[in-house]
Amino acid sequence: MKPHPLALALAALLALAACREDTAALPQPSPLTVEAVGHYCQMDLLEHPGPKGQVHLAGMPAPLFFSQVRDAIAYQRMPEQSHLITIVYVTDMAAADGWDPGVGQWIEASKAIYVVGSHREGGMGAPEFVPFSDRAAALAFAAEWGGELRALSEIRDDEVLTPVAVLPEGDTGEGDDADFTDRLRKLSENLGG
Structure with missing residues (x-):
């Protein structure tokens, strides 16, 4: 027995209405204010250059802010979260004026390039x-600063969840090994001689 065409139309209409309710229920991006601090570092986000992230959690009135997009993606991928993530927003650098993006240019993380x-x-x-948000802007950035274009789903977990050593500006980390080797050599000479 075939379903009645009116029943099919009604089912499609109900599915569309449910989809609209889900979309309407998603929180909008929150603007950055002087009270916004990074979830991990607890530092004022407006004092840090570069793109930011915000993660909205079910049942929470305000998002978690992140000083870097990488940190927001890492938070999203960590298995031990206590709340359901409803949506993640990241700074849209296509709408930003330089590397200091300001307070209001956001795009859904899943839609960004x-x-x-x-x-x-x-x-x-x-x-x-x-x-x-704009592929041409991403290509122009990559032409100037290097890198490759990827969708969020193409960023591997090991690129996000692996710790990164951050050295002070101008420090390459090479001096530490050379200094250690030099001290070890001197110690060996003193013991042998």
């Missing part, structure tokens, strides 16, 4: 995933 592996560091001095 990311430049991964560029020479630009995020607000906490670590490698950053730079989000764009």
Whole structure:
């Protein structure tokens, strides 16, 4: 027995209405204010350059803010979260004026195009995933700063969840090994001689 065409139309209408309710229920991005602090670092976000992230949790009145997009994506992928994530927003660098994006340019993280592996560091001095709403803007950024374009789903977990050593500006970390080797050599000479 075939379903009645009116029943099919009614079912489609109900499904569309349910879809609209889900979309309407999603929180809108929150503007950055002087009270906004990074979830991990507890530092004022407006004092840090580069793109930011915000994660909205079910039942929570305000989002968790992140000083770097990489940190927001890492939070999203960690299995031990206590609340359901309703939506993640990241700074839309296509709408930003330079590397200091300001307070109100946001895009859903799942809809952004990311430049991964560029020479630009995020607000906490670590490698950053730079989000764009516009592919041409992302390509222009990659041409200037390096990196490749990827969708959020193409960013691997190991690129997000692996710790990154952040050295002070100008420190390459090479001196530590050379200094250790030199001290070890001198100690060996003193013991042998």
